[in-house]
Amino acid sequence: MKDNLIIGEFVLFIFGFFFFSIFLPDQEISVSERRKLANLPSFSMSKMMKGDYFSELDQYFSDQFPFRDEFRRAKAYTQFYLFQKLDNEGIFIQDDSVFSSLSTWNQKEIDNFIGKLTEIKERYLTTNKQIYYSIIPDKNAYLENSLYPKFDYSRLVHELNSELDASFQYIDLFSKLSLNDYYRTDIHWRQEKIVDVASYLVEEMNHQYVNKKKKEKTFTPFYGSLYGQAALPIQPDTITYLTNDTLESIQVWNFEKQKMEPVYQPNSKNIDSYDLFLSGPTPLLEIENPNQETGELVIFRDSFASSLTPLIIESYHHITLIDLRYISTNLLENLVDFTNKDILFLYSVPVINQSSILK
Amino acid sequence: MVFSSITFLFYFLPIVLLCYFVLFKKHKNTVLLIASLFFYFYGEPKYILVLLFSCLINYVSGKLIEKMTKYRTLILVVDLVISFGLLFYFKYFGFLVANLNTVFSLEMVIPNIVMPIGISFFTFQATSYTIDIYKGEVKSAKNFWTFTTYLSLFPQLVAGPIVRYETVQNELKQRKNSKETFAAGVKRFTIGLAKKVLLANVLGELVAILAEGTDASILSYWIEAIAITLQLYFDFSGYSDMAIGLGLLFGFHFLENFNYPLIAKSITDFWRRWHISLSSWFKDYVYIPLGGNRKGIIRQCINILIVWCLTGLWHGASWNFVLWGLYFGVLLIIEKTLLKRVLKLHPHLARIYTFILIVISFVIFHFNDYHELIQFLKGMFGKLTIPLVSQETIYYLRSYGVVLFISLFAISPLGKQLVNSLAQKPRFKRIIDVLEVGYYFVLLFVSVSFLVDDTYNPFLYFRF
Numbered sequence: 001m002k003d004n005l006i007i008g009e010f011v012l013f014i015f016g017f018f019f020f021s022i023f024l025p026d027q028e029i030s031v032s033e034r035r036k037l038a039n040l041p042s043f044s045m046s047k048m049m050k051g052d053y054f055s056e057l058d059q060y061f062s063d064q065f066p067f068r069d070e071f072r073r074a075k076a077y078t079q080f081y082l083f084q085k086l087d088n089e090g091i092f093i094q095d096d097s098v099f100s101s102l103s104t105w106n107q108k109e110i111d112n113f114i115g116k117l118t119e120i121k122e123r124y125l126t127t128n129k130q131i132y133y134s135i136i137p138d139k140n141a142y143l144e145n146s147l148y149p150k151f152d153y154s155r156l157v158h159e160l161n162s163e164l165d166a167s168f169q170y171i172d173l174f175s176k177l178s179l180n181d182y183y184r185t186d187i188h189w190r191q192e193k194i195v196d197v198a199s200y201l202v203e204e205m206n207h208q209y210v211n212k213k214k215k216e217k218t219f220t221p222f223y224g225s226l227y228g229q230a231a232l233p234i235q236p237d238t239i240t241y242l243t244n245d246t247l248e249s250i251q252v253w254n255f256e257k258q259k260m261e262p263v264y265q266p267n268s269k270n271i272d273s274y275d276l277f278l279s280g281p282t283p284l285l286e287i288e289n290p291n292q293e294t295g296e297l298v299i300f301r302d303s304f305a306s307s308l309t310p311l312i313i314e315s316y317h318h319i320t321l322i323d324l325r326y327i328s329t330n331l332l333e334n335l336v337d338f339t340n341k342d343i344l345f346l347y348s349v350p351v352i353n354q355s356s357i358l359k
Numbered sequence: 360m361v362f363s364s365i366t367f368l369f370y371f372l373p374i375v376l377l378c379y380f381v382l383f384k385k386h387k388n389t390v391l392l393i394a395s396l397f398f399y400f401y402g403e404p405k406y407i408l409v410l411l412f413s414c415l416i417n418y419v420s421g422k423l424i425e426k427m428t429k430y431r432t433l434i435l436v437v438d439l440v441i442s443f444g445l446l447f448y449f450k451y452f453g454f455l456v457a458n459l460n461t462v463f464s465l466e467m468v469i470p471n472i473v474m475p476i477g478i479s480f481f482t483f484q485a486t487s488y489t490i491d492i493y494k495g496e497v498k499s500a501k502n503f504w505t506f507t508t509y510l511s512l513f514p515q516l517v518a519g520p521i522v523r524y525e526t527v528q529n530e531l532k533q534r535k536n537s538k539e540t541f542a543a544g545v546k547r548f549t550i551g552l553a554k555k556v557l558l559a560n561v562l563g564e565l566v567a568i569l570a571e572g573t574d575a576s577i578l579s580y581w582i583e584a585i586a587i588t589l590q591l592y593f594d595f596s597g598y599s600d601m602a603i604g605l606g607l608l609f610g611f612h613f614l615e616n617f618n619y620p621l622i623a624k625s626i627t628d629f630w631r632r633w634h635i636s637l638s639s640w641f642k643d644y645v646y647i648p649l650g651g652n653r654k655g656i657i658r659q660c661i662n663i664l665i666v667w668c669l670t671g672l673w674h675g676a677s678w679n680f681v682l683w684g685l686y687f688g689v690l691l692i693i694e695k696t697l698l699k700r701v702l703k704l705h706p707h708l709a710r711i712y713t714f715i716l717i718v719i720s721f722v723i724f725h726f727n728d729y730h731e732l733i734q735f736l737k738g739m740f741g742k743l744t745i746p747l748v749s750q751e752t753i754y755y756l757r758s759y760g761v762v763l764f765i766s767l768f769a770i771s772p773l774g775k776q777l778v779n780s781l782a783q784k785p786r787f788k789r790i791i792d793v794l795e796v797g798y799y800f801v802l803l804f805v806s807v808s809f810l811v812d813d814t815y816n817p818f819l820y821f822r823f
Contacts, residue, residue: 015371062811068811085758104573
């Protein structure tokens with residue numbers, strides 16, 4: 001009897017999922033993992049003899065496995081509740097918020113970041129009087145009573161302050177933020193919570209902050225980048241974005257797409273809903289505000305600036321956003337005029353600690 | 360294709376079982392042969408020819424040794440030269456060229472030769488076949504396809520155990536597929552899968568994390584060393600369990616390859632329990648022909664060093680494997696000449712002594728780079744300026760504590776003994792039977808959940 005049951009459950013399990021795999025339709029994307037899933041690979045003899053076909057087939061079988069999300073959830077439960085692990089693949093939940101992997105100090109990458117800023121200054125910013133830089137803390141910086149090893153944020157600030165020359169002026173944001181200013185399921189900050197950060201940044205750059213009345217609009221549900229990685233049942237976030245007639249009238253020049261786009265694109269079909277802010281990841285954006293006659297700012301930035309920049313558009317006549325993750329420093333020579341503009345380097349800790357992604 | 364993959368578990372295995380037990384049940388060996396060749400082809404499309412060539416050479420040699428008795432020694436020598444020549448070319452030629460360049464300051468181009476998966480295993484299996492025919496211990500296979508089925512049998516093809524022809528020759532002709540053996544196969548396969556996916560892979564993550572850590576401590580070095588040891592054990596013994604389990608599904612009874620080696624009472628005892636099919640191969644085909652212990656203690660020590668140098672080299676074309684082998688050779692000599700009695704008198708201390716030496720051995724095994732190895736050993740023994748414990752160490756000890764505890768428990772037969780003793784009592788038997796059915800299902804389900812979300816799943820012994 002026992003043998004029958006053991007055989008029965010095994011056979012049912014492997015044959016059940018074998019038939020499920022064959023008969024269930026393939027999925028295009030995984031919403032929770034925010035990525036495209038592999039499709040059945042095309043066959044060619046040369047691909048097969050190289051072994052590539054079978055590798056692609058493995059990926060396809062794995063991606064299209066029935067009830068993938070449920071199995072991932074079972075794994076997360078096992079890791080947290082049976083194995084009592086403090087994180088699952090570097091993801092953990094505390095105070096109802098999902099946190100990404102533990103940041104370990106990476107001296108080589110931090111040196112590289114300092115070198116990159118210095119290189120840009122020496123190549124393009126020799127006549128600019130004001131160069132500002134600011135560090136955006138990741139939300140782990142605001143974890144309290146936690147066993148999780150913390151990144152040494154004060155050491156990072158100290159290192160940048162001491163290694164960058166005096167023309168770089170530091171603007172501290174650490175004291176301006178709290179855990180509540182970040183999405184629960186994503187690494188980014190929430191736009192509606194960082195108006196004070198925006199005004200502080202602008203004023204620290206000796207510019208007048210203009211803040212006309214804005215209304216809140218929402219986008220829901222927002223499955224942040226950490227949502228899928230956590231693989232646990234968590235409530236998704238809601239993106240709240242601040243807008244008014246001025247912001248809705250402004251068009252943004254997207255260098256990559258070679259066309260004008262609105263500041264917010266809530267109907268974007270991108271997998272990452274955070275991309276509603278300023279077209280998502282893109283190398284170069286130019287924003288012109290005809291309602292403001294003065295102020296020109298160039299921001300070297302990562303994705304955090306996408307949600308922050310709309311809050312400061314009204315304060316400037318012209319803003320240029322450069323994301324060096326997607327464009328080489330060498331190309332800027334012919335694309336951006338830095339003359340007499342304020343310069344802000346605005347990078348989050350994870351990017352600084354992994355700065356080799358900056359080209 | 361690896362056993363612990365979605366492709367194997369939910370496509371390959373069901374199709375093979377369906378063909379074997381339902382569609383073509385009168386042609387079971389043919390099903391196994393085609394399945395095995397496809398299994399190898401899936402992982403190494405081009406090198407299927409190497410496998411088939413090895414099958415052909417050894418099959419023909421076996422027949423010739425039997426029929427041309429006058430030239431049987433010559434035929435065996437030619438067979439061994441070709442078989443080991445292939446192994447040498449694919450596995451050691453690049454290593455030889457690199458070392459010749461170093462020693463003689465040459466600038467020969469180091470050939471970039473990709474090693475066929477499992478070549479060390481099927482070469483040793485094939486040569487044991489011809490040597491056993493030469494020694495008159497087995498008769499040659501009935502035909503080429505029977506021999507190819509034996510050599511390429513997918514459960515043990517790419518990572519062992521090294522199954523000798525004598526073990527399965529009768530079952531290749533006729534075997535009984537009973538409910539009991541099938542159930543035993545399911546249980547054994549599931550245990551192996553869980554060892555690999557739930558323990559070895561998770562320990563592998565810990566090893567990788569600690570290796571990249573920036574807040575090392577003496578304790579973190581020791582945790583990493585123990586995790587390396589446990590990972591290797593669960594990885595390889597898990598694979599052997601799956602191989603033995605799959606063999607049982609198809610009616611084959613392979614010999615055991617591991618017998619709780621990490622609780623051995625001496626290094627000698629350890630090698631009776633670890634990778635038994637390899638150590639017995641070296642014992643029967645190298646150590647004893649060299650004279651074993653029959654020609655005096657000095658000759659025995661030399662024989663031991665030769666065997667362990669070769670055992671090390673078998674694991675890879677790198678000096679750390681040679682060092683690893685010689686390390687065991689020296690320890691075995693010390694035990695035979697000095698420590699034998701002491702270890703018997705203090706069995707608990709002997710276990711601790713053995714475990715520590717095994718952990719150090721697998722550190723040697725783990726690092727191909729000499730400088731990294733020295734740095735790691737210095738870290739373990741407090742020769743670096745690092746603290747005893749760090750915040751990072753505490754975090755990972757806390758995070759992986761349960762997995763480490765389960766792993767350390769699972770290296771001993773305590774759990775199995777406890778369940779068996781309870782099952783002897785009538786009042787517990789029924790409960791244990793019910794729990795056992797659930798236990799295997801849960802293990803299978805959880806293992807699959809880890810596979811679906813896998814980021815770390817290499818088989819360490821595939822490189823051999």
